[in-house]
Amino acid sequence: MNVNTIINNLEAKHPGEKEYLQAVHEVLESIETIYNENPQYEAAKIIERLVEPDRILTFRVSWTDDEGQVHVNLGYRVHFNNAIGPYKGGLRLHPSVNLSILKFLGFEQTFKNALTTLPMGGAKGGSDFNPKGKSDAEIMRFCQAFMLELWRVIGPNTDVPAGDIGTGGREIGYLYGMYKKLQMENTGVLTGKGLNWGGSLIRPEATGFGATYFAKEMLAVNNDTFKGKTVTVSGFGNVAWGVALKVTELGGKVVTISGPDGYIYDEKGLDAEKIDYLLELRASNNDIVSPYADEFPEAKFIPGKKPWEVKCDIAMPSAIQNELNGEDAKKLIANGVQYAAEVSNMGCTPEAIEEFQKAGIPFAPGKAVNAGGVAVSGLEMSQNAMKLNWTTEEVDAKLHHIMSSIHEACIKYGTQSDGYINYVNGANIAGFIKVADAMLDQGII
Template sequence: MALKNQYLIDLLETVKKRNAGEPEFIQAVTEVFMCLEPVVEKRPDLVEAGVFERIVEPERQIIFRVPWVDDNGKVQVNRGFRIQFNSAIGPYKGGLRLHPSVYSGIIKFLGFEQIFKNSLTTLPMGGGKGGSDFDPKGKSDGEVMRFCQSFMTELCKHIGPDCDVPAGDIGTGAREIGYMFGQYKRIRNEWSGVLTGKGLTYGGSLARTEATGFGLCYFTEEMLKANGKSFKDQTVVISGSGNVAIYATKKATEFGAKVVALSDSNGYIYDPDGIDLPVVQQIKEVERGRIKEYVDRTSHKNATYTEGCSGIWSIKCDIALPCATQNEIDADSAKKLAANGCYAVSEGANMPSTPEAIDVYFENKMLYGPAKAANAGGVATSGLEMSQNSERLSWTFEEVDAKLHGIMKEIFKSCDEAAKEFGMEGNYMAGANIAGFLKVAEAMKAQGCV
């Protein structure tokens, strides 16, 4: 697919020049622009208001030094980021990623995607993202605490419950959120819902841990249902083995599917008898171990482990749920999925499919649930956590899960209706981008040139 609208072609060239060396961000903008071509034709008022030019430029980019002392007494220095992308419909909202791959382009792409994802949730949240090139793997609790305290010492100047509310992401779990929240509270001398993903003893929400994985399955089930299918009796391959993958496995299994594969950054497991989820949870959630340990720990005798991750997409399945990282499915992997009979791909990770892979999905008439819609359950439940903090309430797991289920149904409905309205029925990627964009665009236009 290629852009045809000259206005968007010219604007994309400007984006490329301004953001040279940031391929992930350029990829994200290109995908959105391709979906918005019919909007440009139908809504010249948004062009006149400069909405397109403004929405691709972050409102604010913050980069800062993060010095901390390791267990050997040596000073270490990392780089911290927070990109506050768009606040047209609410305070900035988006996670903090701690991973060696983090740089401005990754954070910018994630923040841009977050604008539309948050818009789709129906909740009043703008788009932002942050993080650091710090790697928590292999670090002691003391080292992680000292890093998080240093990171928050600077970040606290730029965030707040009515300004910017960060959350977890890759590398930032309950431990890291706890250390960051404690430092924020210490410096600002206030208790507020400034971070989401908090522990249940200090303002966290039930079902937040499960939310992205559960939400992914709720969205996917709606997509399947609209096309005369369901999870029942289907074989599912899921990449990753973090929160998203684990709880997608749990919910898909509850829906009657058999999940046969999971992975981590080293390799993947294949269990034709169905993943033994309690074993995975013990290894990954309790022990923070590696997925290869599964083969020796499960009672399932046919389970195997393979070094390297890309081979997971060679496994025969009906439904694929990529839940690991960006660009993990390329064209070759997508072709293998199609050749093996996979008819649906729904994304739990952020932008896990390359543009070439997405082309393969459409060429083979596969159902495709894009990340900004399919994995919005996590940030939706973060929004519900913000509401509980503001009201000084704590809802039950069942209440939060019911609200999440309702939100994911509405997200699919919005994607479906927007795709139909603009003549692209069944193209949920276009529907997600259009529906998410229009809500933010209307707000930007109403607020003037800011």
């Protein structure tokens, strides 16, 4: 395999799809050596088959607002790879949604799901619809119109969508209600459902909890703990909330949250009252964080900037792709950061990752760190199939075990001869081997 040749061919076929090409390039660089050491992969053209999705569904979504005006959005579902199980991945509702972003997310999801060891393939979907500022009735009409197209290609043994940015419990409820009516069955095909109709305990916190468990393992390798550590976090939705809860429980201190308007610096750290306020704030406005400083005057609001200029021990980007760049990484390193754990999907640019690794800072990628969300989605699928519910303690214990296992896989495949753990290589190689070997077993299809 020649990485540059494959990337050049993909660029020619998919011009302008920068996020997708970035994700593919990172994985190919990590697996190049092991791929070339195993000629069976090349003989079956595993890479050429793996980098292209199995299929892409694109459709029109027409809906009416409360004034009776008709609106038209684009809907997507990208089935990337189902070698190890039904397609699994979220539905993102955000104006930035396009095919490049969904292909990158579906590609990443394939390896992330493989790392969990649960039988789930990779997929992603969504729409350029913006739920912000819409009434409940408008969101219901959009979700119902969206599901009128999607229901034909999903099912408990085919494709199990979940929530993502812009798609929370309310949206999942409306989507599931329409699916159930159309399919005339109650099989729990979407995850992230309400607790009173098939959802799993700790699902809203799962991504943040899982990320913190993974970071806890990173620290333990260095005989270190969260106790007394200062942590910077971006975003302020469910993921940041989950991180803040678990970091605080483990003795650390989260001092930042952020939104499109800037970031909050709270030197005292987020306590239980402040953490609860995060979700209230998110539900009541269009993602701006400045009201936090009005509610808690000891905190400072810094407009138009990112939190990576704040001195910290651990950086945990938790918002969106490419939110932390090379210059941000340099600032963090100059301020003495000791660890970086990418909670958002591809939250760091290649330049940022290079800076962390060059400085010897342990850096772990999103496909490993944020796998807790999809892991608990997989556990929700299991509970639905068995028609039962596990307790919070049971789900949390299983999540903790899964995240520890993912960390062990990263250690196994990512430890270099000099002792540095290249978590990027470890995660990519572990996920690739599982998917590639399954593809070999199943023939050329």
